Amino acid sequence: MKYAALLTNNADDVAAWEQMTAEEAAAARAEEVPKWEKLFADLGPSGVLGEGFELDSPATAKTVRVRDGETLVTDGPFAETKEQIGGLMEIEAEDLDAAIAIASRIPLVLRASVELRPVIEH
Amino acid sequence: MQYLALIYGDESRWAGLSPEQREQEMGEYMALSQADVTKGGHELDSIATATTVRVRGDETLVTDGPFAELKEALGGYYVFECDSIEEACTWASKIPAARHGAIEVRPVYVDGGERS
Amino acid sequence: MTTDVGRVFKEEWGRAVAALTRVLGDIQLAEDAVQDAFATALDRWPRDGEPASPGAWIITAARNRAIDRIRRDQVFTRKAEMLARLQALAADEGDVSPIPDDRLALVFTCCHPALAAESRVALTLREVAGLTTSEIAHAFLIAEPAMAQRLVRAKKKIRDAGIPFRVPPDHLLPERLRSVLAVLYLVFNEGYSASGEGVPIRDDLCDEAIRLAKLLAVLMPDEPEALGLLALMLLHDARREARVGADGEIVLLADQDRGRWHRSRIDEGTRILERALSYRRAGSYQLQAAIAALHLEDTTDWPQIAALYDELARVEPTPIVELNRAVAVAMTHGPELGLELMNRIDLPGYHLLHAARADLLRRLERNDEAAAAYRDALALEMNSGDRAFLERRLGEVVRS
Numbered sequence: 234m235k236y237a238a239l240l241t242n243n244a245d246d247v248a249a250w251e252q253m254t255a256e257e258a259a260a261a262r263a264e265e266v267p268k269w270e271k272l273f274a275d276l277g278p279s280g281v282l283g284e285g286f287e288l289d290s291p292a293t294a295k296t297v298r299v300r301d302g303e304t305l306v307t308d309g310p311f312a313e314t315k316e317q318i319g320g321l322m323e324i325e326a327e328d329l330d331a332a333i334a335i336a337s338r339i340p341l342v343l344r345a346s347v348e349l350r351p352v353i354e355h
Numbered sequence: 356m357q358y359l360a361l362i363y364g365d366e367s368r369w370a371g372l373s374p375e376q377r378e379q380e381m382g383e384y385m386a387l388s389q390a391d392v393t394k395g396g397h398e399l400d401s402i403a404t405a406t407t408v409r410v411r412g413d414e415t416l417v418t419d420g421p422f423a424e425l426k427e428a429l430g431g432y433y434v435f436e437c438d439s440i441e442e443a444c445t446w447a448s449k450i451p452a453a454r455h456g457a458i459e460v461r462p463v464y465v466d467g468g469e470r471s
Numbered sequence: 472m473t474t475d476v477g478r479v480f481k482e483e484w485g486r487a488v489a490a491l492t493r494v495l496g497d498i499q500l501a502e503d504a505v506q507d508a509f510a511t512a513l514d515r516w517p518r519d520g521e522p523a524s525p526g527a528w529i530i531t532a533a534r535n536r537a538i539d540r541i542r543r544d545q546v547f548t549r550k551a552e553m554l555a556r557l558q559a560l561a562a563d564e565g566d567v568s569p570i571p572d573d574r575l576a577l578v579f580t581c582c583h584p585a586l587a588a589e590s591r592v593a594l595t596l597r598e599v600a601g602l603t604t605s606e607i608a609h610a611f612l613i614a615e616p617a618m619a620q621r622l623v624r625a626k627k628k629i630r631d632a633g634i635p636f637r638v639p640p641d642h643l644l645p646e647r648l649r650s651v652l653a654v655l656y657l658v659f660n661e662g663y664s665a666s667g668e669g670v671p672i673r674d675d676l677c678d679e680a681i682r683l684a685k686l687l688a689v690l691m692p693d694e695p696e697a698l699g700l701l702a703l704m705l706l707h708d709a710r711r712e713a714r715v716g717a718d719g720e721i722v723l724l725a726d727q728d729r730g731r732w733h734r735s736r737i738d739e740g741t742r743i744l745e746r747a748l749s750y751r752r753a754g755s756y757q758l759q760a761a762i763a764a765l766h767l768e769d770t771t772d773w774p775q776i777a778a779l780y781d782e783l784a785r786v787e788p789t790p791i792v793e794l795n796r797a798v799a800v801a802m803t804h805g806p807e808l809g810l811e812l813m814n815r816i817d818l819p820g821y822h823l824l825h826a827a828r829a830d831l832l833r834r835l836e837r838n839d840e841a842a843a844a845y846r847d848a849l850a851l852e853m854n855s856g857d858r859a860f861l862e863r864r865l866g867e868v869v870r871s
Contacts, residue, residue: 234633237399239429241422262466284395286359286434289462295440297447297458304448311363311459314423318461321359321432323397328635329406329585330643336408337415347408348422350429351400351632403624404631406585415646417584419628 235283235325236332239348240341242319247290268340281335283323291317316345323352357394357463358443360433363425364456366401380451387433392446395434402428427456434463476516480509483526484601485686489573490530492636494556495537498580498598499626504540508532526567534560574599575638575690578683582651583634590625591654597622599686600679610661610676648691652700652756655683659704663711664854677708688743698747699757705740706763709733720859724766737767758783762795773802790818798827806831822851826861833868841868 250258276282291310298305310317319341326332329349336347369377387393405421421428430452437443440462447458484505491501508529522528538557541550560570581594593611596602602610608618628634639647662676684701691697713731716722744760762779765772780796793816801809810831818824829844845865849858 235397236633237397237432239422284434286357287464288359289464291461293440293462295444295460297444297453297460298456299448299453304444304453306444310461311361311427311457312423312425314425316422318361326633329583329633330635330639332633333406333408333415333417333585337410342408342410345409346422349406349408349632350402350421351404353398353400353431355398400631404628406632419585419587419590 234328234332235323235352235354236329236349237352238322238324238332238336238339239318239350240320240322240339241316241345241348242341243345244315244317246344247317247319250290251292265340272338272340276335276338281325281331283325285320285322287320288318319345324349356437356439356465358435358437358440359461359463360396360435360443360447360450361429361459361461362431362433362450362452362456363427363459364430364452366428366430368455383449383451387446387449390446392435392437393433394436396432398431399429401430430456475521476513479521479525480512480529481601483529485574485577485599486526486567486572487529487533488598488601489577490560490570491533491537492577492580493571493573494534494560495553496636497630498577498636499623499630500537500540501533502598502626504533504537505529507536507540511536524565524567527565527570530560530567530570572690573636574686576636578651578687578690579638579647580629580634580636582647582654583629584647584650585632585634586625586628588657590621590628591650592657593618593621594625595654595683596658596679600683602679606675610673648694648696651687652696655680655687656700656704656756658683659707663707674711677704677711680704681708693750695747695750695752696754696756698743699754699760702740702744702747703756703760703763705736705743706760706767709736709740709767715856718859719856720863721856723860725771732767740764753782753786755783755787758786771802773799777803790816790824791821794818794821794824794827801831806834810835820851822848822853822857822861824848825851826857829861829864829868833864836871838868838871 250261253261273282294308294310296307296309296311298307322339324332324335326335332349336342336349339347341347372380384398388396402421405419407418407420407422409416409418433446433450435443435446437446440460443460447453447460450458452458487505487508488498488501491504492498495501495504511532512529516522534557538554541553541557544550578595578599581598582591586594589611593607596607596610597604604619604622605615607622608615611618613621638644659677659680662673662678662680681701681704684697684704687697688694688701709732710724710727711733713727713729714722722728740760741764744757744764747757747760758779762776762783765776765779777796777799780792780799784792784796794813797809797812797816800812810828813824813828813831816824825844825848829841829848832838832841832844842865845861845868848861849865853861
């Protein structure tokens, strides 16, 4: 079964990120990157991890609506929630338990959450 | 540069559409999926099928439902390859859900890259 | 005759649903097939007599209904494979034993953490215990259509999200078992906390919970917490009839008529607890059962109870456990110490915290403070038995 894993960011972490200097941010990322590399090294070969995207901060989002033929673009994300989507991954797993096991190894899950949604295959 | 178009809409709306309206919308989605600018994307099953996973300490916490309860549900996404966020927004406006819901356009993170 | 069919069917329901789910891979399809078999049984058994092996008869009939339905359904995916598996379901109407008992897989599936908590409870009662949607709705004071929708959505989630039909692998078993035990205990408490309200279905809930806990103990005989939960339920249930006075008011344990306690349940509960403890793997339910057992003795060993609550607070550090520990400490070391502990507990909407504080203040003859605490308690939600009791206590401290 194919699942989309929606990876969220903890709002406090995002706020902390935005306060960091470029050097601090780079150092923090340098700490995170090996964890992701380990995840891909462990699970990559088995083909359970599909495409993945890390998203830029919600501050860089634009929200698009079309009403009565007119396109309206506003700055910011769709919803002002405490947790925001920070990334998205495809997971190929035999069942939900297998998907949960994979999701529980994603580094972000320690401080935020991963939402698993089945993908509708056409 | 890559942009994700996150599609938010009312899940119950589809049931109220006529077969003609459904066919019309499906056609638009298919056309977008086949556009040169589209590099990926998926339709997601309803939030009734969502499961949220958290890890706190050494405990894995599994709960029913999405990570946040919103007015409208995330129903899918596209991956667009565009020169600018404005161009990505133009493509987002072609998504049928933009007409009744909303599309959130997010740049894919690029290390040290320009933020649009 | 109809009642007999209903009773026998309910006993065999869980096993039949589990067997058909294993083959069909879908709980709803399995339930429909078994429900069809029920309709046939209602028609045939009064005429032909009850079959020698009702379980085998039901599974065979359900299997045949499922075969008919799938044959008729043109668009059923994997039709040939499904029919082959149904045919292979060893169905000898005289003997159910060749059919594997998949009830444990069914229980764990219904109690999967990816299902909403209230859905787990409803689904377990429907699919494992065989209660009707109407009975479950009535038990939880919810309108039947809402309960029906809850069940449909839960089954849909199992199917669409890919929740597997199986007993979890060893590394997941401890946490998944906790979920199952929590569901069963919730059912028991639903029935127990409202017992004596004069609504028959509530006592039935306790019986249902005990029946499910017994099933779990049979299916998982080496799981001491499963045994501990069963023991706990039996020891509580033994006092069911003595807990409520003729006027519907809650009767405290110390004041209960012990002649109305079910000695057989106490003996059974004690035996099962001893078996659980012999595994030397203490856990929350075993500890609670040990405490319950101590409460049933002629003289209450409060220091021992307090010690057990210390253990329980380590294993399950919840405010409710802390409250019970504070009560035990008060009985062992005096009300002041108990009050000190209670003042550290955060349980805003819980009337029993205020009631417990009020009781200790009452013992210390700090009547104004006691009255205030009783009033705090009475401002909150509670069943009528508790309310009557607390109102009487308030009256007492106000008058003194």
